[in-house]
Amino acid sequence: MATNAEVVRTIEEAWDGQQLDELDQYFARGFSNAQSATQGVPAGLEGSKLAHQGVMQSFPDRKVQILDVVEGGDRVFVRNRVTGTNTGGFPPFGVPANGNPFDIEAWGVYRFEGGKVVEHWGMNDAFMLGIQLGAIPAPGG
Numbered sequence: 001m002a003t004n005a006e007v008v009r010t011i012e013e014a015w016d017g018q019q020l021d022e023l024d025q026y027f028a029r030g031f032s033n034a035q036s037a038t039q040g041v042p043a044g045l046e047g048s049k050l051a052h053q054g055v056m057q058s059f060p061d062r063k064v065q066i067l068d069v070v071e072g073g074d075r076v077f078v079r080n081r082v083t084g085t086n087t088g089g090f091p092p093f094g095v096p097a098n099g100n101p102f103d104i105e106a107w108g109v110y111r112f113e114g115g116k117v118v119e120h121w122g123m124n125d126a127f128m129l130g131i132q133l134g135a136i137p138a139p140g141g
Helices: 004-016 020-026 044-058 126-133
Strands: 027-032 063-072 075-085 101-113 116-124
Touching: 004 020, 004 063, 004 075, 004 101, 020 027, 020 044, 027 044, 101 126
Parallel strands: 027 116
Antiparallel strands: 063 075, 075 101, 101 116
């Protein structure tokens, strides 16, 4: 049986490889991502998939590199490097397609019960993303 950390690594790789149908087996029916859900998109796994598809329209070359995975009890922490190019525009920031590359860090915490993910909390460096996409002026610039 896979450890929770191995499951999280598999989940992160499925997101990165656009294998969204593979995700269902790892998430509990009542999965909650209310803290990290995308505004205007339903919470839960289906909402996460919709948000992911929107991100992929904006950044079709988006890649995730896993930097750290740490397991403790029923929780797994993952820290990632996320890169891509704005070739599809990014409506949440009001940015048209401009070819700007981005390189940010993101993290997530997955909580498990009975071998399934029941909760997820996460953040990404949206401030740096905004600067790199040209939506926010660089400090001191």
